[in-house]
Amino acid sequence: MTARHVWHASTDESTWARGAAGALRDALVAALARSPRALILVSGGSTPAPVHRALAAEQLDWSRVVVSLVDERDVELDADGSNARLAAETLLTGAAAAAEFWPLRPAHAVLDAAVQAANARLRAASGTLELAAVVLGMGEDAHTASLFPGSRGLAAALSTAEPYAAIDAQGCAGAGRWPRRISLTPAGWAGAPTRLLLLRGGAKRSVFERAVNEDALHAPVRAALDVGSTPLHVHWCAA
Numbered sequence: 001m002t003a004r005h006v007w008h009a010s011t012d013e014s015t016w017a018r019g020a021a022g023a024l025r026d027a028l029v030a031a032l033a034r035s036p037r038a039l040i041l042v043s044g045g046s047t048p049a050p051v052h053r054a055l056a057a058e059q060l061d062w063s064r065v066v067v068s069l070v071d072e073r074d075v076e077l078d079a080d081g082s083n084a085r086l087a088a089e090t091l092l093t094g095a096a097a098a099a100e101f102w103p104l105r106p107a108h109a110v111l112d113a114a115v116q117a118a119n120a121r122l123r124a125a126s127g128t129l130e131l132a133a134v135v136l137g138m139g140e141d142a143h144t145a146s147l148f149p150g151s152r153g154l155a156a157a158l159s160t161a162e163p164y165a166a167i168d169a170q171g172c173a174g175a176g177r178w179p180r181r182i183s184l185t186p187a188g189w190a191g192a193p194t195r196l197l198l199l200r201g202g203a204k205r206s207v208f209e210r211a212v213n214e215d216a217l218h219a220p221v222r223a224a225l226d227v228g229s230t231p232l233h234v235h236w237c238a239a
């Protein structure tokens with residue numbers, strides 16, 4: 001049976017960030033050889049900034065790259081907690097500023113309308129834009145892509161054929177101040193030939209190891225192992 005995940009361990013931030021960024025560069029280069037444009041979907045939160053900075057320093061035809069998000073909070077683009085803001089500050093810099101950026105939740109948008117617009121945008125672009133890579137994160141409650149255990153909309157998001165879904169994580173501690181989310185679904189990440197999960201620290205390693213043996217309703221990150229024809233690459237940094 002094919003391994004469902006491949007574990008890449010690093011002891012320091014720089015090695016970890018360069019390793020993950022190199023894998024993403026390779027995925028983008030391969031997609032750009034097949035398609036006029038390549039799409040990469042990135043996460044937010046406290047983990048990915050060093051990988052974003054390392055990726056932004058890679059030599060690529062950034063003008064043919066589209067950057068968008070795995071998930072977003074129901075906030076304005078420049079708000080505290082906006083994943084779009086994190087991408088703008090850490091990834092869309094230097095040469096990478098030539099990439100086109102697609103926010104998930106445009107200014108003043110209503111969340112459900114933003115979900116429908118994101119799904120329609122992906123459908124419309126499918127002939128000329130290849131999904132090259134998806135970069136997931138994980139919280140200590142085993143959520144990924146804003147798919148929180150116990151959230152309203154989780155079961156539907158896990159089974160829909162649409163790439164994005166709305167999630168209401170009211171009452172889920174891991175969602176913090178931002179319970180209303182737009183989430184990439186398993187159907188959304190299934191088509192990406194390269195799927196990375198970025199993790200740091202011993203606590204997240206333990207959560208992931210437990211999640212491997214749980215179901216996706218209790219540990220949504222588990223769904224990242226269950227779909228797609230290629231294994232999930234977990235890039236873990238001990239520090």
Ligand SMILES: O=C1O[C@H](COP(=O)(O)O)[C@@H](O)[C@H](O)[C@H]1O
Nearest residue numbers: 043044045046047071137138139
């Ligand atoms: O809410 C979110 O949490 C996860 C994990 O965040 P972290 O701060 O523990 O790294 C993140 O992947 C996701 O994009 C974000 O919206």
